[in-house]
Amino acid sequence: MQKSQKGVQGIIVVNSEGIPIKSTIDNATTIQYAGLMHSFIMKARSTVRDIDPQNDLTFLRIRSKKNEIMVAPDKDYFLIVIQNPTE
Structure with a gap:
């Protein structure tokens, strides 16, 4: 697994x-x-389903001063990418 994308x-x-x-x-x-x-994804997924039981969480992006965390949850796995948003 490589992290060749700039800022990752x-x-x-x-x-x-x-x-x-x-x-x-x-x-x-x-x-x-x-x-x-x-833990955060499970809570976010539950919130999305509480709003609309036919819906599901497909992507989550959190940006702070230091990092940007992107999560792509699937049925069996989550992909988490941490990057520097200024690069």
Whole structure:
């Protein structure tokens, strides 16, 4: 797995239980992002379904001063990309 796109700091693939499968960043950071984003995605997905039971979360983007975190959840896996939004 490569992170050749400019500004990308890390890529993490997480299974549906929140366990990291592949990552381009260190283990401690991977575990932190995987656990927190899994919890956040599950809450966001639940909120979307509460608003409309026929709908589902397909993409989530969070931007802060330091990072931009993009998550593409699927049935079995989540793709998490952490990037520097200014690069």
